[in-house]
Amino acid sequence: MVTRYFNAKIYSEGKIIDGEIIVYNNLIAHIGPPVAGAMSDNEVDLKGMYVFPSFKNAHSHSPMTFLRNTADDLPLDQWLHEQIFPREAALRPDECYWFTKLAILEYLRSGISLTSDMYFMIEPIAQACSESGFRNVLMYGANDAVVQGKDIGKIYDEGFARLKDNYIRYRVGIHAEYTTSEKLLREISEYVNDKGEPVYVHMSETKAEVEQCKARYGKTPVQLFRDLGLFNAGGTVYHMVHPEGDDLDILKEMNVNVVTCPASNFKLASGIAPVKEMLEKGIKVGIGTDGAASNNRLDMFRENYLLSCGQHIKYNDASAITAKKILDMACVDGAAVMDMPLCGELKQNMLADFVVADVNSANMWPADDIPSATVYSGGPSNVYMTVVNGKVLYKAGEYFINEDVDKIFAKCKESLKAIRERM
Amino acid sequence: MVTRYFNAKIYSEGKIIDGEIIVYNNLIAHIGPPVAGAMSDNEVDLKGMYVFPSFKNAHSHSPMTFLRNTADDLPLDQWLHEQIFPREAALRPDECYWFTKLAILEYLRSGISLTSDMYFMIEPIAQACSESGFRNVLMYGANDAVVQGKDIGKIYDEGFARLKDNYIRYRVGIHAEYTTSEKLLREISEYVNDKGEPVYVHMSETKAEVEQCKARYGKTPVQLFRDLGLFNAGGTVYHMVHPEGDDLDILKEMNVNVVTCPASNFKLASGIAPVKEMLEKGIKVGIGTDGAASNNRLDMFRENYLLSCGQHIKYNDASAITAKKILDMACVDGAAVMDMPLCGELKQNMLADFVVADVNSANMWPADDIPSATVYSGGPSNVYMTVVNGKVLYKAGEYFINEDVDKIFAKCKESLKAIRERM
Numbered sequence: 001m002v003t004r005y006f007n008a009k010i011y012s013e014g015k016i017i018d019g020e021i022i023v024y025n026n027l028i029a030h031i032g033p034p035v036a037g038a039m040s041d042n043e044v045d046l047k048g049m050y051v052f053p054s055f056k057n058a059h060s061h062s063p064m065t066f067l068r069n070t071a072d073d074l075p076l077d078q079w080l081h082e083q084i085f086p087r088e089a090a091l092r093p094d095e096c097y098w099f100t101k102l103a104i105l106e107y108l109r110s111g112i113s114l115t116s117d118m119y120f121m122i123e124p125i126a127q128a129c130s131e132s133g134f135r136n137v138l139m140y141g142a143n144d145a146v147v148q149g150k151d152i153g154k155i156y157d158e159g160f161a162r163l164k165d166n167y168i169r170y171r172v173g174i175h176a177e178y179t180t181s182e183k184l185l186r187e188i189s190e191y192v193n194d195k196g197e198p199v200y201v202h203m204s205e206t207k208a209e210v211e212q213c214k215a216r217y218g219k220t221p222v223q224l225f226r227d228l229g230l231f232n233a234g235g236t237v238y239h240m241v242h243p244e245g246d247d248l249d250i251l252k253e254m255n256v257n258v259v260t261c262p263a264s265n266f267k268l269a270s271g272i273a274p275v276k277e278m279l280e281k282g283i284k285v286g287i288g289t290d291g292a293a294s295n296n297r298l299d300m301f302r303e304n305y306l307l308s309c310g311q312h313i314k315y316n317d318a319s320a321i322t323a324k325k326i327l328d329m330a331c332v333d334g335a336a337v338m339d340m341p342l343c344g345e346l347k348q349n350m351l352a353d354f355v356v357a358d359v360n361s362a363n364m365w366p367a368d369d370i371p372s373a374t375v376y377s378g379g380p381s382n383v384y385m386t387v388v389n390g391k392v393l394y395k396a397g398e399y400f401i402n403e404d405v406d407k408i409f410a411k412c413k414e415s416l417k418a419i420r421e422r423m
Numbered sequence: 424m425v426t427r428y429f430n431a432k433i434y435s436e437g438k439i440i441d442g443e444i445i446v447y448n449n450l451i452a453h454i455g456p457p458v459a460g461a462m463s464d465n466e467v468d469l470k471g472m473y474v475f476p477s478f479k480n481a482h483s484h485s486p487m488t489f490l491r492n493t494a495d496d497l498p499l500d501q502w503l504h505e506q507i508f509p510r511e512a513a514l515r516p517d518e519c520y521w522f523t524k525l526a527i528l529e530y531l532r533s534g535i536s537l538t539s540d541m542y543f544m545i546e547p548i549a550q551a552c553s554e555s556g557f558r559n560v561l562m563y564g565a566n567d568a569v570v571q572g573k574d575i576g577k578i579y580d581e582g583f584a585r586l587k588d589n590y591i592r593y594r595v596g597i598h599a600e601y602t603t604s605e606k607l608l609r610e611i612s613e614y615v616n617d618k619g620e621p622v623y624v625h626m627s628e629t630k631a632e633v634e635q636c637k638a639r640y641g642k643t644p645v646q647l648f649r650d651l652g653l654f655n656a657g658g659t660v661y662h663m664v665h666p667e668g669d670d671l672d673i674l675k676e677m678n679v680n681v682v683t684c685p686a687s688n689f690k691l692a693s694g695i696a697p698v699k700e701m702l703e704k705g706i707k708v709g710i711g712t713d714g715a716a717s718n719n720r721l722d723m724f725r726e727n728y729l730l731s732c733g734q735h736i737k738y739n740d741a742s743a744i745t746a747k748k749i750l751d752m753a754c755v756d757g758a759a760v761m762d763m764p765l766c767g768e769l770k771q772n773m774l775a776d777f778v779v780a781d782v783n784s785a786n787m788w789p790a791d792d793i794p795s796a797t798v799y800s801g802g803p804s805n806v807y808m809t810v811v812n813g814k815v816l817y818k819a820g821e822y823f824i825n826e827d828v829d830k831i832f833a834k835c836k837e838s839l840k841a842i843r844e845r846m
Contacts, residue, residue: 065788066789068787068788068796068800069787069789069791069792069796069799070789070791072746072792072799073741073742073745073746073795075742076741079741102788103785105785106785106786109785109786109804110786266731266733266735266736267732267741267799268735269736269739269740269741269743271739272736296795296799297786297799297802298786302728306732308689309686309689309690309729309732310736312689312691312692313689313692315692316692317498317692318496318497318498318502318691318692319497319498322496323495323496360832362525362526362528362529363532363533363720363721363722363803364491364492365488365491365525365832365835366489366491366493366839368492372495372719373491376492376495376690376719376720377492377720379722379802379804380786380804381803409783409788412789413789416789
């Protein structure tokens with residue numbers, strides 16, 4: 001199946017190309033000026049709209065949509081322990097499946113083609129994404145409470161043996177230093193050193209977390225993980241709002257990426273991550289929404305914009321970071337962080353994941369500077385079409401995800417009611 | 424003409440009312456449970472959607488849409504003096520008119536019914552708004568460069584004598600202390616003391632501005648304006664990011680309001696205004712987008728959300744400000760700041776300005792907590808209808824503003840081209 005999207009402005013490798021994008025099944029066959037005599041099964045006139053390589057949400061907890069707008073405006077501890085954990089404890093797998101499908105609706109509507117979920121229940125997430133044709137890089141968030149003396153190697157092995165199709169991949173996840181004993185961390189270290197797998201972990205999100213780790217081990221979480229050999233095959237740390245001393249140098253040296261989650265860090269008053277310094281050191285940084293409980297939205301437009309806001313204030317500098325760098329972080333670097341580089345750029349032989357946006361909208365015009373317009377002015381209302389693996393999953397208000405949207409809402413309402421009754 | 428909007432959830436005076444809203448011409452005749460036997464000319468089934476009192480954009484420069492996405496990522500001084508001022512100097516009145524109409528499209532799409540513009544050219548703004556049926560509280564931004572020895576009293580008098588209809592009001596504006604000589608400030612003080620008019624002015628937006636004022640006068644801008652008698656009839660200050668000493672107490676004592684512009688303060692790295700402290704002192708605070716050059720969007724959803732983000736970080740407290748207070752600031756307090764209290768609340772005998780939003784959207788569900796859902800999860804894509812003065816101006820992608828939308832875009836493109844050629 002060959003589809004030719006013509007009459008487009010395509011953001012490819014930092015440049016705008018006027019022309020067309022030809023998709024052969026799930027791959028990009030051509031980007032550039034019209035090819036004379038090219039055959040196609042479908043012809044789609046994009047009428048001068050703008051195509052960018054789709055956002056990669058590098059850190060989320062998709063099923064947490066059921067906790068959105070719940071218990072806001074509370075201090076972090078009270079929010080987490082009194083409001084979030086008791087509700088999550090009541091969650092069942094079928095409910096997790098429907099809440100993930102709800103998240104997918106929002107992802108597609110806001111130009112996201114790929115998310116990376118860490119959760120304590122991952123099978124239903126994999127199923128929901130795979131059925132929808134939406135990509136997810138999944139990981140079990142290992143910690144003492146969920147592992148409870150079981151063989152962690154076996155848990156991870158079972159993960160890697162699970163469903164593998166065009167949409168789902170698995171990685172090794174650890175919830176965080178503060179929820180995982182040194183014994184379990186050492187077992188995980190053995191596993192990743194044996195398998196050559198990078199680890200994905202929440203790290204240095206709050207000042208208190210770093211202080212507690214230093215009190216326990218006499219070192220920062222970054223130093224601890226390095227010393228335990230957990231970064232020997234690289235890795236990715238989520239948040240990293242409070243690096244100390246040589247933490248950033250260690251991350252760079254060990255080939256560890258960062259995922260920054262600006263909305264979550266603002267909402268929970270965690271602070272502003274020093275992303276400018278990370279980039280200056282050459283650390284690869286992706287961007288993530290985090291879950292809908294610590295954000296209220298699963299919208300990369302918002303994250304991208306907030307990243308800019310935070311860096312301006314942190315460094316007291318209106319030129320602290322550019323729109324172009326943010327757009328590349330959101331689209332390309334995020335894919336690399338998830339070890340999915342074939343979803344990154346729009347160029348020949350890459351996977352056909354892209355977004356068509358209407359820049360001739362009142363909120364974006366004039367949009368001569370496409371990265372500025374996308375990062376500072378764009379929003380979900382500007383997304384016309386989201387294509388994942390060569391398939392149109394969202395177009396002008398309609399979804400094509402093998403599921404009835406009204407059924408998703410009905411199932412979510414039913415599930416939320418059941419959870420509340422069970423609490 | 425009586426229109427009955429039924430089957431709605433209405434946010435009125437801090438509560439949610441299930442029922443209907445009956446509009447008699449431009450006024451709200453009833454809010455509450457269905458009235459038996461009530462007659463109406465129109466019946467609109469809102470199908471359980473949510474109605475809130477529309478956002479009031481308490482500070483903007485609407486025609487600056489032509490400077491959107493232009494010269495971003497630059498330090499403030501370079502941005503203003505090398506990029507913005509030269510372009511504005513080339514602006515003509517008919518272009519100002521079309522750029523304002525473009526702004527109105529974005530305002531209505533994002534649930535705004537009223538804006539307040541300070542600009543150096545106000546007649547075309549008044550005309551564009553009046554023709555569209557959109558409200559504007561307008562003021563000339565007096566300063567040495569634009570007044571140039573003319574009689575400031577005459578300029579203001581001419582303003583007050585201008586077009587007055589259901590949509591347009593005039594106020595006394597001063598651009599800022601740093602652009603206005605002491606002589607001109609004293610003339611304006613005479614005028615406002617004579618007329619009993621409050622002044623509207625940019626104030627203490629940047630740290631440097633406050634320092635320079637102290638170097639010139641030995642006092643902060645707030646102290647200076649108080650001492651010159653400029654606050655004798657009250658007033659409103661825009662930004663107030665850097666109050667010092669007893670500035671906030673003076674504002675409270677002199678009955679001076681604040682309009683906070685979070686996106687602008689983030690973009691230009693001006694800082695985070697101490698809104699929490701202002702509210703604790705009992706100062707009335709509205710919210711504004713500022714112009715599209717210092718923001719990139721004219722979207723109160725974004726401002727509301729950013730206000731929350733900034734306060735959380737400034738006070739290191741996830742409970743620094745509540746969603747309910749922000750929603751009331753955006754809808755009710757903003758109207759009061761502009762001295763348009765009849766547009767504030769949704770209740771009987773108030774002007775029929777309101778927004779219908781679909782909370783059953785993937786990005787807002789669950790929305791049991793309506794203020795949280797609106798402030799933290801909502802966005803332009805959730806706005807179904809915007810009603811101003813009893814008239815539907817926007818509904819589901821369509822505008823009813825006595826102007827062809829394509830013509831607005833064509834005229835804006837033509838105007839921008841002409842400005843660039845003229846520079």
